[in-house]
Amino acid sequence: MGLRLPAADENVLARRADIIADLSSIVPGEGVIFREREMKPYESDGVTAYKQMPFVVVLPETTAQVSRILAYCHANGIRVVPRGAGTSLSGGALPLADAVLLGMGKFNKVLDIDYANRCAVVQPGVTNLGITRAVEHEGFYYAPDPSSQIACTIGGNIGENSGGVHTLKYGLTTNNVLGLEMVLITGEVIRLGGKHLDSGGLDLLALMVGSEGLLGVVTEVTVRLLKKPDVARAVLVGFPTSEDAGDCVAKIIAAGIIPAGIEMMDRDAIAAAEAFVKVGYPLDVEALLIVELDGPEAECAHLLGEVSAIAAACNSSTLRVSRTEEERLGFWAGRKAAFPAVGRLSPDYLCMDGTIPRKQLPLVLTRMREMSQQYGLRVANVFHAGDGNLHPLILYDANKPGELDAAEAFGSDILRLCVEVGGVLTGEHGVGVEKRDLMPVMFNEVDLAHQQRLKCAFDDQGLLNPGKVFPTLHRCAELGRMHVSGGQVPFPDLPRF
Amino acid sequence: MPEHFSISDEASLAAAVTEAVEQGLRLDVRGTGTRAGLGRAAQADRTLDVSGLSGISLYEPDELVLSARAGTPLAQIEALLADASQMLAFEPMDTGPLFGLPAGGGTIGGMFACNLAGPRRLSHGAVRDHALGIRAVSGRGEVFKSGGRVMKNVTGYDLPRMLAGSLGTLAVMSEITLKVLPLPPTEETLLVFGLDPAASARAMSAAMGSACEVSGAASLPPDIAAARPEVPGDRAIVALRLEGFEPSVKARRAMLISVLAPFGAVEVLEPPASRDFWRMVRDALPFAGSGLDAVWRLSTRPTAGPALARTLTDTLGAKTYCDWAGGLVWALMPGEAAQGEAVRAALAPHGGHATLIRATAAQRAGDVFQPLESSLAALTRRVKASFDPRGVLNPGRMYAEV
Numbered sequence: 056m057g058l059r060l061p062a063a064d065e066n067v068l069a070r071r072a073d074i075i076a077d078l079s080s081i082v083p084g085e086g087v088i089f090r091e092r093e094m095k096p097y098e099s100d101g102v103t104a105y106k107q108m109p110f111v112v113v114l115p116e117t118t119a120q121v122s123r124i125l126a127y128c129h130a131n132g133i134r135v136v137p138r139g140a141g142t143s144l145s146g147g148a149l150p151l152a153d154a155v156l157l158g159m160g161k162f163n164k165v166l167d168i169d170y171a172n173r174c175a176v177v178q179p180g181v182t183n184l185g186i187t188r189a190v191e192h193e194g195f196y197y198a199p200d201p202s203s204q205i206a207c208t209i210g211g212n213i214g215e216n217s218g219g220v221h222t223l224k225y226g227l228t229t230n231n232v233l234g235l236e237m238v239l240i241t242g243e244v245i246r247l248g249g250k251h252l253d254s255g256g257l258d259l260l261a262l263m264v265g266s267e268g269l270l271g272v273v274t275e276v277t278v279r280l281l282k283k284p285d286v287a288r289a290v291l292v293g294f295p296t297s298e299d300a301g302d303c304v305a306k307i308i309a310a311g312i313i314p315a316g317i318e319m320m321d322r323d324a325i326a327a328a329e330a331f332v333k334v335g336y337p338l339d340v341e342a343l344l345i346v347e348l349d350g351p352e353a354e355c356a357h358l359l360g361e362v363s364a365i366a367a368a369c370n371s372s373t374l375r376v377s378r379t380e381e382e383r384l385g386f387w388a389g390r391k392a393a394f395p396a397v398g399r400l401s402p403d404y405l406c407m408d409g410t411i412p413r414k415q416l417p418l419v420l421t422r423m424r425e426m427s428q429q430y431g432l433r434v435a436n437v438f439h440a441g442d443g444n445l446h447p448l449i450l451y452d453a454n455k456p457g458e459l460d461a462a463e464a465f466g467s468d469i470l471r472l473c474v475e476v477g478g479v480l481t482g483e484h485g486v487g488v489e490k491r492d493l494m495p496v497m498f499n500e501v502d503l504a505h506q507q508r509l510k511c512a513f514d515d516q517g518l519l520n521p522g523k524v525f526p527t528l529h530r531c532a533e534l535g536r537m538h539v540s541g542g543q544v545p546f547p548d549l550p551r552f
Numbered sequence: 553m554p555e556h557f558s559i560s561d562e563a564s565l566a567a568a569v570t571e572a573v574e575q576g577l578r579l580d581v582r583g584t585g586t587r588a589g590l591g592r593a594a595q596a597d598r599t600l601d602v603s604g605l606s607g608i609s610l611y612e613p614d615e616l617v618l619s620a621r622a623g624t625p626l627a628q629i630e631a632l633l634a635d636a637s638q639m640l641a642f643e644p645m646d647t648g649p650l651f652g653l654p655a656g657g658g659t660i661g662g663m664f665a666c667n668l669a670g671p672r673r674l675s676h677g678a679v680r681d682h683a684l685g686i687r688a689v690s691g692r693g694e695v696f697k698s699g700g701r702v703m704k705n706v707t708g709y710d711l712p713r714m715l716a717g718s719l720g721t722l723a724v725m726s727e728i729t730l731k732v733l734p735l736p737p738t739e740e741t742l743l744v745f746g747l748d749p750a751a752s753a754r755a756m757s758a759a760m761g762s763a764c765e766v767s768g769a770a771s772l773p774p775d776i777a778a779a780r781p782e783v784p785g786d787r788a789i790v791a792l793r794l795e796g797f798e799p800s801v802k803a804r805r806a807m808l809i810s811v812l813a814p815f816g817a818v819e820v821l822e823p824p825a826s827r828d829f830w831r832m833v834r835d836a837l838p839f840a841g842s843g844l845d846a847v848w849r850l851s852t853r854p855t856a857g858p859a860l861a862r863t864l865t866d867t868l869g870a871k872t873y874c875d876w877a878g879g880l881v882w883a884l885m886p887g888e889a890a891q892g893e894a895v896r897a898a899l900a901p902h903g904g905h906a907t908l909i910r911a912t913a914a915q916r917a918g919d920v921f922q923p924l925e926s927s928l929a930a931l932t933r934r935v936k937a938s939f940d941p942r943g944v945l946n947p948g949r950m951y952a953e954v
Contacts, residue, residue, distance in 0.1 A: 171855045255905025257717070257722075442702070486708065505694075
C-alpha cells in the first residue's frame with residue numbers, strides 16, 4: 056500500500072526510553088504500553104488494510120492526565136494520535152511511528168443524567184449505544200445511531216460527526232451535542248457549551264464536531280436526550296428500477312413527510328442480506344426501500360397510508376408494512392447486516408461513503424455499473440436515501456495480485472463521481488487517511504488553506520493527528536502569510552457612494 | 553459617517569475586502585442594516601454593503617435544499633419556501649420590531665451572521681444546525697468554500713456551522729446553502745394558567761420529556777400576559793406548541809393534556825392565534841417600542857430559566873419571559889443601563905451565556921457577548937486571526953480584537 060505518512064522525527068524516536076519514563080510518571084501503573092506484543096491491538100483501526108505500530112500507547116484516566124500528557128508532548132515536539140474504540144472507517148486513528156497513541160477508552164463513565172433538562176454528561180469513551188442503555192429505562196435515548204454503535208465511542212462520534220440511519224429526521228452528532236470539555240495540545244482545558252443551547256461566542260463546538268482529532272482531545276461530552284417515540288412502524292417496498300425507488304423517496308419528501316429513516320438497497324445488496332439473515336426481502340426487485348415512520352400511533356397510521364399510496368403511484372412491485380415490533384426489527388436486520396452479508400460474497404470488500412444529491416442516484420448507479428465492468432469488480436449498494444449518503448461496497452480478493460489496487464482506484468473513481476454530480480467525498484466516515492489525497496477533488500488550495508490555518512490556531516506545531524484529512528502539510532508560518540500586492544487598488548472602477 | 557461601498561457580485565466582494573486589507577481600512581459589513589444594532593459598537597472606516605449580492609441560486613424542494621446569495625431578502629426566501637409548503641425550521645427571529653424597524657426586513661446573510669433562532673430552536677435546532685455550505689470571502693480577500701449542498705457531509709472541517717453566528721468577523725458570506733423542511737400542515741398551542749416559576753419549569757420539563765414532540769415551550773409572567781393581545785387573560789401562562797399532520801396533532805393534544813393534568817386546566821389556541829402567539833415570542837414583541845432600553849437574551853439550563861427570570865425581575869426591575877422550555881430568558885431592563893455585571897452574576901450559578909441584544913451604542917462599547925475564560929479568549933483571537941489577520945472585517949463586533 057502506497058500510503059504516505061509524515062516522516063518520523065528521528066529525534067523523537069531516539070528518545071523513546073526517556074519519553075516512556077516521562078509518560079509513566081504522568082500516568083502511573085499500566086497506563087503506558089510500549090511492548091510491541093501489547094501494542095499490537097492498536098496498530099490499525101477499522102481500516103485494517105493500513106497498519107502501523109504505535110510509538111507508545113498511553114491510556115489516561117483523568118482530564119488532568121490528558122492535560123499533562125499533551126503539555127508534555129507540546130513542549131517536546133512529540134506527535135499525538137487520539138483514539139476512541141478504533142472503529143474508524145477512514146483510518147482516522149491510524150498510529151504514526153513517532154506518535155503517542157492517546158487511547159481514551161478508560162474515560163468510560165456516565166457522569167450525570169439530567170432528565171429534567173433532557174441531557175446527559177458522559178466521558179468520551181462511553182459507547183454510542185451505552186448512552187441509550189443508560190437512559191432507556193426512563194424512555195429516553197440518544198438519537199444518532201451509526202451501525203457500529205455497539206462499539207464506537209461518543210468521543211469518536213464527535214471526531215467524525217457520525218450519523219446513522221435516522222439522521223434526516225433526528226440529525227447528526229453535531230445536532231445532538233450540547234457541550235464539550237476538551238484539552239488543547241498546549242494542555243489548556245477549555246469548555247464549550249453545556250446544558251444550555253447555542254454558543255456565547257464563536258461556535259467552536261460546531262468546529263470540533265467532525266474535526267477528526269486534529270484540533271483537541273475531548274474529555275467530557277454533554278449530549279441531548281430525546282424521548283422515545285410511542286411507536287415505530289416500517290414499510291418494505293420493492294421497485295422494478297432504482298429510478299422508481301428514487302422517485303418514490305422524492306415524492307414522500309415532497310409530500311411533507313420526513314420519515315425517521317429511508318434506506319435503499321440494490322439487487323446485489325438485497326440478495327446478500329436475504330441470504331444472510333432470511334427476513335423475507337423480495338428477490339425479484341432492482342431496489343428495495345425501508346421507510347420507517349415513528350411518533351404517536353395515529354401519526355404512523357396516517358403516514359403509512361400516505362407512503363403506501365405514493366409507493367403504488369411510483370410503480371412499487373411489493374409492499375409490506377410491519378405488523379409487529381419483531382417484524383419491524385426484522386426489516387432492519389437485513390439492512391443492518393448488509394456489510395457483513397456482502398462480506399460473505401467475497402474475501403474482502405471496501406466500503407465507500409460518498410454523499411450525492413438524491414436525484415443523481417440513477418446516473419450514479421449507471422456509471423458505477425460501467426466502472427464495475429471496467430475494473431472487473433462487483434459492487435453492491437446500500438444508500439441512506441433520505442439524506443443522499445451512498446455506501447457502495449466494492450468486492451475484491453486481496454490475495455489476487457492487483458485487486459486491492461483496482462478496488463481502491465474504483466473507489467476513488469466513485470468518490471470523484473459523487474463530487475462531479477454535486478456531492479461530497481464522505482458523508483459520515485470521515486476523510487482520515489483514506490480520502491485525504493482526494494481532498495483536492497472537492498477543494499482548491501485556497502479552500503484547504505482556510506481550513507489548515509484553523510488547525511494552526513489550535514495546534515501551531517501540527518502535532519495532533521498529523522497526516523490525516525489534509526493532503527499536504529504546510530508550516531503554519533507559510534500558511535499565515537498575507538499576499539498583498541503593494542498597496543495597489545485592484546479594481547479602481549468599483550462603484551462608490 | 554463611514555464611506556459607503558456597495559458590491560453586487562462575489563468577485564467585487566473579494567476585491568473590496570482586498571482593497572481594505574491593502575489600505576488598512578476597517579469594514580462594517582452589512583446587508584440591509586436591520587441587525588446593525590446587534591453586537592458591540594465598533595469603529596469602521598467604510599461600510600461594505602452586500603445587499604446587492606442577491607438572488608436564490610438553487611431551490612430543490614424534494615431535496616430539502618436552498619442556496620441564496622447573502623444579500624437575498626429573507627422575506628423573499630420565506631415566501632418562496634411557503635409557496636412550496638416548506639420553511640426555515642429554525643424559525644429565524646425578525647429583529648426589526650425590537651429595533652424600531654419595520655417587520656419583514658433583513659437578508660439571509662444577516663440572519664446567518666447572527667444565528668438567532670426562534671421558539672423551534674428547542675426541537676429543530678438553530679440556524680447553524682441547518683447550515684450545509686457556504687461560499688465566502690475571508691479577511692484575506694480570498695474566496696473560499698466549505699461544506700456542500702447535501703445533508704450529510706464530513707469532508708473537512710465544518711466551517712458553515714462554525715461561521716453561523718460569527719457576526720461577519722471572520723468572513724463575509726457570498727452564498728449560503730441551507731437545509732429546509734416541510735411546513736407543518738397544522739399547529740395549535742396548549743395553555744396552562746397561573747403557575748409560579750418553579751411550577752412553570754416543571755410543566756415545561758414534563759411536556760418536553762414526553763413523546764408529544766412539543767415544538768415551542770414558553771412561559772410568560774402575568775404582566776406580559778396582561779399587556780399582550782396574543783395572550784388570553786392576565787395570569788401567568790405556560791404555552792406549548794404542537795405542529796404536524798392533523799391526526800398526529802390531535803393525538804398529541806390528548807397525550808399532552810394528560811401530561812399537564814397535574815398543572816391545571818388546559819386551554820387551546822387554534823391557528824392563526826397560535827401563529828400570532830409564537831411570532832410574539834420569537835420576535836420579543838413584548839419589548840418592542842421601548843426605545844433603546846437594554847434587552848438581554850440569556851441562554852441557560854431550561855429548568856433554571858423561569859426562576860432566573862423572576863430573580864432578574866425582583867432584583868433589577870427587569871420585565872422578562874422565557875422561551876425554549878425555560879432555556880432562553882428574554883429580559884428588558886428598566887432603562888438604558890445594561891447592568892451587565894448584575895445580569896451575569898444572576899446567571900452564573902446556572903451556567904450559560906448572556907447577550908446584550910439591544911442597547912445604546914455607549915452601553916454596547918463594553919461586553920455584549922459572554923466574556924470568555926482566558927484560554928478560550930486567546931483561542932478565539934487566534935481563530936479570528938486565521939481568517940482575518942489584519943482585522944478588517946467587523947473588528948471588535950464580538951469582542952475587543954475579534
